[in-house]
Amino acid sequence: MNVLVTGGAGYIGSHTCVELLENGCGVIVVDNLCNSSAGSLDRVQEITGQALKFYQGDVRDEKLLRKIFRENHIGCVIHFAGRKAVGESVEKPWEYYDNNLNATLTLTKVMEDAGVRNLIFSSSATVYAAANEMPLKETSATGCCTNPYGWTKYMTEQILSDIAFADKRWSMCLLRYFNPIGAHESGRIGEDPRGIPNNLMPYITQVAIGRREKLSVYGGDYPTPDGTGVRDYIHVVDLAKGHVAAVKYTTEHTGCEAFNLGTGTGYSVLDIVNTFAAVNQIPIPYQITARRPGDVAVCYADPAKSAEKLGWRAEKTLADMCRDSWRWQRRNPMGYGE
Numbered sequence: 001m002n003v004l005v006t007g008g009a010g011y012i013g014s015h016t017c018v019e020l021l022e023n024g025c026g027v028i029v030v031d032n033l034c035n036s037s038a039g040s041l042d043r044v045q046e047i048t049g050q051a052l053k054f055y056q057g058d059v060r061d062e063k064l065l066r067k068i069f070r071e072n073h074i075g076c077v078i079h080f081a082g083r084k085a086v087g088e089s090v091e092k093p094w095e096y097y098d099n100n101l102n103a104t105l106t107l108t109k110v111m112e113d114a115g116v117r118n119l120i121f122s123s124s125a126t127v128y129a130a131a132n133e134m135p136l137k138e139t140s141a142t143g144c145c146t147n148p149y150g151w152t153k154y155m156t157e158q159i160l161s162d163i164a165f166a167d168k169r170w171s172m173c174l175l176r177y178f179n180p181i182g183a184h185e186s187g188r189i190g191e192d193p194r195g196i197p198n199n200l201m202p203y204i205t206q207v208a209i210g211r212r213e214k215l216s217v218y219g220g221d222y223p224t225p226d227g228t229g230v231r232d233y234i235h236v237v238d239l240a241k242g243h244v245a246a247v248k249y250t251t252e253h254t255g256c257e258a259f260n261l262g263t264g265t266g267y268s269v270l271d272i273v274n275t276f277a278a279v280n281q282i283p284i285p286y287q288i289t290a291r292r293p294g295d296v297a298v299c300y301a302d303p304a305k306s307a308e309k310l311g312w313r314a315e316k317t318l319a320d321m322c323r324d325s326w327r328w329q330r331r332n333p334m335g336y337g338e
Contacts, residue, residue, distance in 0.1 A: 002026035002073055003247060006059045006107065007080030008052075009036035011191045012122065012180055015240040016078060017044045017052060018189070023244050027052040028072050030059060031081065035194060037336035043188040059103040062110060069114040076118040076247050079107060082152070085198045086126075086294075089149035100152035101159070108163055117170040118250040120243060123157055123258070125178050125232075125299060126150035134266070135302035138176070138258045146294035157258070164256035171250040178232035178262035178301050180239050181272075182321040183328035190328030191236075192335030200272060201233075201321075205329035208282045215284055217269050219291035224298060228269035228288075232262040232300035235316035235324070245310040262301025263314040276322040 003020055007013045008029030013036070017027050021044070029041060029052060041054055053072065057064040059081045068074075082100040083089065089096040104121075111117065127150060129141040145151045157174050164170040181201040183190030197203040206212045220227040242261045267275075273284050306312045 001075035001247070001251070002028060004028045004030065004068065004072070004074045004077045005080065006030050006077065006103070007036070007082065007122075009033060009038055009040050010080060012177075012236060012239060013080045014040040014044050014189045015184060015236045016080075016243045017041070018047055018184060019237070019240040019244050020247070021048040021050045021052065025247070028055070028068065028074065029053070030055045030057055030064070030068060032056065032058045035083075037192065039336040040189050047184065047186055047188055060099070060106050062106050065106060065110040069110060069116065074114070074116050076120065076250055077107065077111060077116065078120045078122070078243055078247070079104065080122040082122070084149060086147050086149050087198065089147050089152075093148040096148045096152055101155060104156050104159060108160070117167070119160065119170070120173045120175060120246045120250065121156060121160055123174045123176045124150065124153045125176050125260075125262070125301070127154045127157060127176060130296050134298055135264060135300050136260065137302045138260060138305050161256045168254055170256070171254045172256040173246040173250060174256065174258040175242060175246060176258055176260050177239060178234055178260070178299070180236045181233050182235040182237065182316065182324045184237060185324055185327075187327040187331040190325070190332065192332070192337075200269060201325050204273065204276055204284055205325050207284055208276070208280070208326060209329050209333050211333070213285070215273065215286040216289045217273075217286050218289055218295060220288035221291075222297040224268055226268050226270045229295055230266040230268045230298040230300065232265065233267055233272065233318065233321060234261060234263050234314050235321045238314040238316050242306065242310065242312045245312040249310055257309070259306045259310060260301040260303050261306060262303050264301055264303050266298055266300035267318060271318070272322070275318050276326065279319050279322045280326045282326070
């Protein structure tokens with residue numbers, strides 16, 4: 001089967017392309033490279049020894065999408081493309097709603113016209129309401145998002161659910177990610193944020209490599225064992241394998257279903273810092289600062305549904321995540337920019 005991967009040059013997208021190719025799928029990527037590098041796709045082909053097809057452009061470009069579907073026999077779409085920085089979404093809400101929602105609307109319109117109705121959406125645990133008890137199940141309350149980024153994920157899930165309800169031929173998986181970290185074990189692809197990292201692990205690795213002086217830990221007074229926020233961190237390769245399982249699922253089922261992709265275990269910020277330092281034998285200087293608005297104390301998944309229905313479980317350990325993150329950064333001090 002040929003799979004169209006929107007945003008496939010990005011962090012999660014590139015790792016998913018590797019897993020798709022290694023599982024016998026043809027891969028077509030469309031990416032505007034606004035927050036990614038085409039070099040990641042060269043390295044995907046290097047890792048797998050297989051070719052993929054790349055179109056540079058925006059998923060909101062209906063003419064381009066129609067060309068892609070016309071030129072390729074596509075069986076399924078994995079939709080990663082979208083802006084993803086929480087803080088930036090608060091500063092630039094219009095850009096986030098325009099980009100993330102219109103990309104989905106354009107994509108599904110073109111898919112419908114092409115007769116392709118298998119779609120996997122890159123969603124997020126941000127769709128869950130803050131008042132939920134832990135662990136989060138797919139049936140936990142959603143909505144009451146704390147930022148425009150989260151609302152775009154929530155609204156996109158609603159759009160896709162409505163499409164699948166109106167036309168029973170559609171098969172959609174809404175994959176709710178928790179906190180992806182790590183990198184491919186080859187050290188050839190990994191997370192390469194532009195500017196100051198928004199996520200914990202790339203900030204840690206940039207401190208370790210000397211690009212940042214120290215890590216700021218937002219909040220040390222949460223009701224957690226060490227006072228820092230607890231999250232469900234998942235290796236990006238495990239996450240990518242979840243997408244391969246979802247592709248198979250869409251070929252065997254119709255409707256629209258949500259799935260948590262997480263480990264089911266919560267780790268604190270200091271758990272990550274200390275494990276990284278121990279595994280890689282590199283001290284990470286840090287300082288405790290004020291909490292960030294909108295952050296919750298604890299957030300982790302119940303991944304039982306994914307195990308039951310997708311046949312997928314996270315396999316890699318926190319030590320694996322820390323080791324692979326550092327291998328990527330050590331071998332690529334300036335990311336793909338080198």
